[in-house]
Each structure stands twice: as structure tokens, then as C-alpha cells.
Amino acid sequence: MNQLRYNWAIIGCGTIAHEFAQGAERLGGRIYGVGNRTREKAVAFARQYGIETVYDRPEDAAHDPNVDIVYIATPHNRHIEYILPALQAGKHVLCEKAITLNSGELNQAMEAAQENGCILAEGMTLYHMPLYEELRKRFEGGALGRLRLVQASFGSYKPYDMTNRFFSKELAGGALLDIGVYALSFARWFLSSKATQVLSQVSLAPSGVDEQSGILLQNEAGEMAVLSLSLHAKQPKRGTAVFDRGYIEIYDYPRGSKAVVTYTDNGRQEIIEAGHTDMALCYEILHMEQAAAGEGNAMYLQYTADVMETMTTLRRQWGLTYPEEV
Incomplete structure (x- = not known):
């Protein structure tokens, strides 16, 4: 495959940052720079992936004239403090989900991107998987009729420790921002417009973050979505989009490469396979570079918004706020 066309700097050295650097290697490229709050981790990361530049402070990546695109992989309560300086310095930004804590922060970032002529995007894998473009051809072509309902579940079993990042309010924990963003993004891919009615039930952990919820959405077209999230129970990552004349089923939908379409008039099933699950980060990188080059923009920032x-x-309905929002 082609090497990277741009110099990338990574901020953060967690699990997903490693996957990202490995994705760059699979594309025949190499990350240019890395920064982390603990510099020793950045040094080790750089050594592992042959990265030539290590920043003394992660925010220094925004001011490096050799950097074209900044990839942010810190805990999401720190995203905005790295997004804004990078955009203001004229860098394109790809940021891990959830891209910000709230709409106010995202609006700030979107304004900065527009003012500085930069691409801003969220690292939402499913928007970049080839499977979803194939599915779009099916449902936008009218073969399945009108969309009626989207269903999605995402459940993990996490140790019930309030100091764990999944339950820590200080680290913006909770199911919604960590795994719920996938289910909501899956629904948004199929819905013809954003949700205008939002109902839910939630269970809060002793730390005050959401640990389990059921969510019901409806848009102006009358299309609905039903979502279930849990940090207490492992669930299959199963998504279904139900239309007048058939339905689409996808397992492991965040990085899905296979779907089954069932046509309800005769029960015929069509299996659609596209892309590879283990290439998910590669697709993100390629789409971001294409957007930066002005070759279209398949980053779906409006869906993210x-x-x-x-x-x-x-979260407003639940009365859930994080320290940064007070």
C-alpha cells in the first residue's frame, strides 16, 4: 500500500494509539512525532515505532512546523485542550471518540477548524469501514424501502472499581461517552436526519457516571432507534436496521466487515462482505489524508455533531456533569 502523504503527530500513548501507529505501519508509513504527559512513555512509544520526534510536552506537537495532522488519543476529557491549539496552528485534527465532552466544546472546535481552513474529524471506525458504504448503496437505492427502526447494543463487563477510568467522573467515565458513542453513530449512519426526540432510562454508578442505559430516539421523519448500553454485562455488538421491505444485520458493528440483508417478501438473504476488521485504523488514516488533500471529505463531521x-x-436529562463542565 502507499506510504503516508503527511506528517502525523500522535498525542497520547494508550492502547488505541498503538493500534493507530500499527495501522500507519501497515500502510507502509511511519508516524513523525509523539507526545505524552509522561515523557518516558512517549520515548518508549517512539522507540517501538521508529518515530523520530518526541515532544517534551504533548501540546508542542501543535507548534511543530513539520506536522501536518495531529491525532489525539488521550482520555476524552483532555481532548479539547489539544484540539484547539492544533487547529489554531493550522493543523488538521483527527481525534478519538468521543471527540469532546459536549456540544459546546465541539462547536468551539468546529469554528476553529473553519476559521483556519482545517479538517476536524472524530476517529469513529464505522464511518470508514468499506462495508457501510456498500450498505448505503442498498438502502439509498430504495431496494429495502423506507427505514423504520434501528436497534443497537453495546455491553462490556468492567471491574466495579470507581477509580477505574470507566467509572471515574474525573476521567469523564461512563458507558455513554465510551461505548454509547458507537451505538449512536451506528444509528446516525442509517437515520435520514438527526434525532429530535430523546428519551431514556439510566442507572448511575456510586461515582455518579452512567453505568447502564436504555435510549429511544426519533427524528422528524418518524424513524426510530432503540439502543442499550451497559458496563456490567457483555452484549454482542449487534446492530439492525429495519426497513419496509427488509432488514440489515451486522455483528461487531463498530468495525464490521460483514452484513446479512434479509428481504422480507420472500425471505431471501444477501451476504455483503467488504473491507477487513483489522484494517479499521488504516481506513481512518486514508480517509483523513484524502480529506486533507482536498480529495473529498468522508469524515462525517456533521454526523459526529x-x-x-x-x-x-x-447527560442533561440524567443530571450528569463532569468537573470540567462545572
Whole structure:
């Protein structure tokens, strides 16, 4: 495959940052720079992936004239403090989900991107998987009729420790921002417009973050979505989009490479396979570089904004705020 066309700097050295660097290697490229709050981790990361530049402070990546694109992989309550300086310095930004804590922060970032002529995007894998473009051809072509309902579940079993990042309010924990963003993004891919009605039930952990919820959405077209999230119970990552004349089923939908389409008039099933699950980060990188080069923009920032608006509404309903928002 082609080497990277741009110099990338990574901020953060967690699990997903390693996957990202490995994705760059699979594309025949190499990350240019890395920064982390603990510099020793950045040094080790750089050594592992042959990265030539290590920043003394992660924010220094924004001011490096050799950097074209900044990839942010810190805990999401720190995203905005790295997004804004990078955009203001004229860098394109790809940021891990959830891209910000709330719609207010995202609106700030979107304004900065527009003012500085930069691409801003969320690292939402499913928007970049080839399977979803194949599915779009099916449902936009009218073969399945009108969309009626989207269903999605995402459940993990996490140790019930309030100091764990999944349950820590200081680290913006909770199911919604960590795994719910996938389910909501899946729904948004199929819905013809954003949700205008948002209902839910939630269970809060002793730390005050959401540990389990059921969410019901409806848009102006009358299309609905039903989502279930849990940090207490492992669930299959199963998504279904139900239309007048058939339905689409996808397992492991965040990085899905296979779907089954069932046509309800005769029960015929069509299996659609596209892309590879283990290439998910590669697709993100390629799409971001294409957007930076002005070769179209398949980064779906408006979908990201719609999902963030829904998450902000949900947390407002739940009375859930993080220290940075007070």
C-alpha cells in the first residue's frame, strides 16, 4: 500500500494509539512525532515505532512546523485542550471518540477548524469501514424501502472499581461517552436526519457516571432507534436496521466487515462482505489524508455533531456533569 502523504503527530500513548501507529505501519508509513504527559512513555512509544520526534510536552506537537495532522488519543476529557491549539496552528485534527465532552466544546472546535481552513474529524471506525458504504448503496437505492427502526447494543463487563477510568467522573467515565458513542453513530449512519426526540432510562454508578442505559430516539421523519448500553454485562455488538421491505444485520458493528440483508417478501438473504476488521485504523488514516488533500471529505463531521448533541441532551436529562463542565 502507499506510504503516508503527511506528517502525523500522535498525542497520547494508550492502547488505541498503538493500534493507530500499527495501522500507519501497515500502510507502509511511519508516524513523525509523539507526545505524552509522561515523557518516558512517549520515548518508549517512539522507540517501538521508529518515530523520530518526541515532544517534551504533548501540546508542542501543535507548534511543530513539520506536522501536518495531529491525532489525539488521550482520555476524552483532555481532548479539547489539544484540539484547539492544533487547529489554531493550522493543523488538521483527527481525534478519538468521543471527540469532546459536549456540544459546546465541539462547536468551539468546529469554528476553529473553519476559521483556519482545517479538517476536524472524530476517529469513529464505522464511518470508514468499506462495508457501510456498500450498505448505503442498498438502502439509498430504495431496494429495502423506507427505514423504520434501528436497534443497537453495546455491553462490556468492567471491574466495579470507581477509580477505574470507566467509572471515574474525573476521567469523564461512563458507558455513554465510551461505548454509547458507537451505538449512536451506528444509528446516525442509517437515520435520514438527526434525532429530535430523546428519551431514556439510566442507572448511575456510586461515582455518579452512567453505568447502564436504555435510549429511544426519533427524528422528524418518524424513524426510530432503540439502543442499550451497559458496563456490567457483555452484549454482542449487534446492530439492525429495519426497513419496509427488509432488514440489515451486522455483528461487531463498530468495525464490521460483514452484513446479512434479509428481504422480507420472500425471505431471501444477501451476504455483503467488504473491507477487513483489522484494517479499521488504516481506513481512518486514508480517509483523513484524502480529506486533507482536498480529495473529498468522508469524515462525517456533521454526523459526529449530531451524535454529540444527542449525548449532551442525554447527560442533561440524567443530571450528569463532569468537573470540567462545572
